[in-house]
Amino acid sequence: MMRRLATLVGILGLAAAVFLWVLSGPNPLPDEELAAMGDGDAARGETVFWAGGCGSCHAAKGAKGDDKLTLGGRHPLVTPFGTFYAPNISPHTEHGIGAWTRDQFANAMARGLAPDGSHYYPAFPYTSYACMELADIADLWAFLGTLEPVDTVNLDHDLPLIFSIRRGLGLWKWLFLSDQPVVAIDEADAQLVRGRYLVEGPAHCGECHTPRNLIGGVDQSRWLAGGPAPEGEGFIPNITPHETGIGSWTADDIAFSLESGFTPEFDSFGASMVSVQDNMARLPAGDREAIAAYLKHVRPVATRKPVEPGQ
Amino acid sequence: MRKLFFGLIAAGVMVAGSAHADAIADRKATMKGVGGAMGTLVRMVRGQADFDAQAALAAFTTMNNATTGFVDLFPEGTETGGKTTVSAKVWEDRAGFEAAVNKFAGDTAAAVAAAPADLDALKAAFGPVAGNCNACHEVYRIPQQ
Incomplete structure (x- = not known):
């Protein structure tokens, strides 16, 4: 009897392990979507670049002006989970991403996957990029290819051991990675659709302006309601347009x-x-107006701040 | 009577902390004044208000005056409290902070000396001054609601 039970527990345990292993595996973009992505246009890709703010993390910390196009990485992101160092995404074939294919780049952006199929940490905001149009990702790829190769060697992230097993991120992605929009809008309203696309996608505003749960997932029930700096x-x-948010600001403001x-x-x-x-100042005025229209449209949510001493 | 007693104790505690609270309140008020002056200028630059040479000069003067003794409003012990949004970098990189304030002092002094007489002159003087705001706040202030 005991032996049968032990066998049963063993089998169930093994099944669970296999299940979690499969669930935590890479989930790349389907081949037909990659095939339909197109060649990309560098000029259009520049707009995607500024909308996405790539230079704010992948250029040197504090870089201004055209120095934001020097994408040698090493900018530290100091988070409660550890310190992440943005990698070199210049077209350098050895130290950057110059040897990548466009498909590999698309899987990095939309699925958070490295060319070897391992998971990126969500410090790289692919949770937002997941809802980007692949055509825009192709444009961005074309633009990045026009920039100067930089020979900076990447720095290893400085993380506690528990977070150093990347396979586990597959389970995190299963919980938090989705290409579906957060906010329901009138799909016929072109300005709102564009604003939602920019905010929820490339501009990844929610990554900082939305609070996160204990395991670092964005809490969509408090979308854009602010939170401790990640x-x-x-x-x-x-x-949000709540009185404790920016409810008093007009769309023009x-x-x-x-x-x-x-x-x-x-x-x-x-x-x-x-x-x-x-970055936003470099977008067409219509894009900033679209972002404003969307931000006036999202659900107002009251700010919930941790009480700090002396406040 | 008891309420009065506790009230007095509370008041005593507040007075003890007030020297530092004053510095925080003073620097907030100073920045508020700079923001008001900036508003005057932005409205003119954006064409939302008519150009007014006297008001523009007054605004630049307010900003320049704000820099006098400004760094002294950041003594040790005012890193927190009073809803301050100051970054610890003000103390970690004191020289950088003081250089940023000095740059603002220089740029506003130049604008005062230029005394813009028309809108184009105002726009020319405005740009270098306005750039100081977020250049300093990027490093020396933390985000806050």
Whole structure:
């Protein structure tokens, strides 16, 4: 009897292990989607580049102007999970991504997969890029190929042992990686559709402006309601139209702030938003207006801040 | 009576911490003044208000005055409290912080000296001044609601 039970437990345990192993495996884009991606257009890709803010993490920390196009990596992201160092994504064939194929790049962006099939950490915001159009990813690939190769060697992330097993990220992705939009909108409203695409996709606003749960997943029930900075110190502001968020800002205020870096009270943006705003200022005005329209449209959610001493 | 007693104790505690609270409140008020002056200028630059040479000069002067003694409003012990949004980098990189404030002082002094007489001159003077805001806040302020 005991032996049968032990056998049964053994079989179930093995089945569970196999199940988790399969579940945690790579899930690349289907071949037919990759085949339909197109060759990409570098000029259009530049807009995708600024919308995505690639240079804010993959260029040197504090890089300004055209230095944001020097994508040698090494910018540290100091998070509660450990310190991540953005890798070199310049077209250098040895130290950058110059030897990659476009398909490999698309799987990195939309599925968080390295060319060898291993998982990237979601410090690289593929959870947002997952809903990008593959045509835009192809354009971005074409643009990145026009930039200067940089020979900087990548730094290893500095993580506690428990997070160093990348296979486990497959289970995390199973929980949190989706290519479906967060906010339901009128699909016939072209401006809202564009705004949602930019905010939820390439611009990845929700990665900082939405709070995360204990295992680092974005809490979509509090979408864009602000939260403790996932990187560095402070509290990332609530940008929903709630009175504790930016409910008093007009759509024009929002678009102007993204263009100029000034709030309606003529305070200025600070910290990591400075680099983000500099990227946003390079987009066509219509894109900033679309982002503003979307931000006026999302569900208002009250700010929930941890109480700090002296506040 | 008891309420009064506890009230007095509470007041005593607040007074003990007030020297530092004053610095935080003062630097917040100073920045608020700079923001107000910036608003005057932005509205003119954006064409939302008519160009007014006197008001523009007053705004640049307010900003320049704000830099006088500004770094002294960041003494040790004011890293936290009073809803401050200051970054620890103000103390970790004091020289960099003071250089940023000095740059703002220089750029606003140049704008005051230029005393823009028309909108184009204002725009030319405005750009270098405005760039100071987020350049300094990028490093020396933490994000906050």
